[in-house]
Amino acid sequence: MTSQVETNSNIVKRLGQKIGPENLLSWATPRPKRIFLSVHKGKLIEAVTFLTEEGFVHLSAITGLESEDGLEVIYHLGKGGLLVSLKVVVSIGHPSLPTITSIFPGAALYEREAHELLGLVFSGHPGLIPLVLPDEWPEGIYPLRKKWTQEEIRKKLLRET
Numbered sequence: 001m002t003s004q005v006e007t008n009s010n011i012v013k014r015l016g017q018k019i020g021p022e023n024l025l026s027w028a029t030p031r032p033k034r035i036f037l038s039v040h041k042g043k044l045i046e047a048v049t050f051l052t053e054e055g056f057v058h059l060s061a062i063t064g065l066e067s068e069d070g071l072e073v074i075y076h077l078g079k080g081g082l083l084v085s086l087k088v089v090v091s092i093g094h095p096s097l098p099t100i101t102s103i104f105p106g107a108a109l110y111e112r113e114a115h116e117l118l119g120l121v122f123s124g125h126p127g128l129i130p131l132v133l134p135d136e137w138p139e140g141i142y143p144l145r146k147k148w149t150q151e152e153i154r155k156k157l158l159r160e161t
Contacts (some may be wrong), residue, residue, distance in 0.1 A: 062110035
């Protein structure tokens with residue numbers, strides 16, 4: 001019987017073969033039943049498709065954050081007790097990724113939230129309409145970006161009214 005570490009390494013190895021080792025930017029398996037992957041944004045759909053074919057059919061969340069590298073989008077996929085976090089980084093100047101709603105229809109809400117709060121654009125998304133911010137929220141203010149402090153948002157909102 002193979003150990004979980006061997007299983008994790010095997011998944012990573014096969015993903016690298018599938019998308020090309022140069023597109024698997026980093027990976028770590030810090031403990032059993034946990035894999036962290038980072039892939040080139042152009043290989044996102046292939047990586048997600050590969051993982052679903054491997055049985056990772058539960059999308060538990062999509063998280064986004066601003067880092068010094070740009071905007072990070074992390075897809076959390078589960079299979080049994082095994083969790084994979086798949087990270088893609090996009091530039092702040094061109095924050096675009098393909099949608100994964102054709103693979104996971106439930107991704108629509110997560111992508112809408114990331115669009116609204118971070119300004120990420122998910123090409124091919126069926127409807128990036130506002131989800132959590134008030135209807136009168138001004139365009140271009142993304143409250144989870146570091147540029148927009150509470151004070152800056154307050155000033156901008158007061159000028160808009």
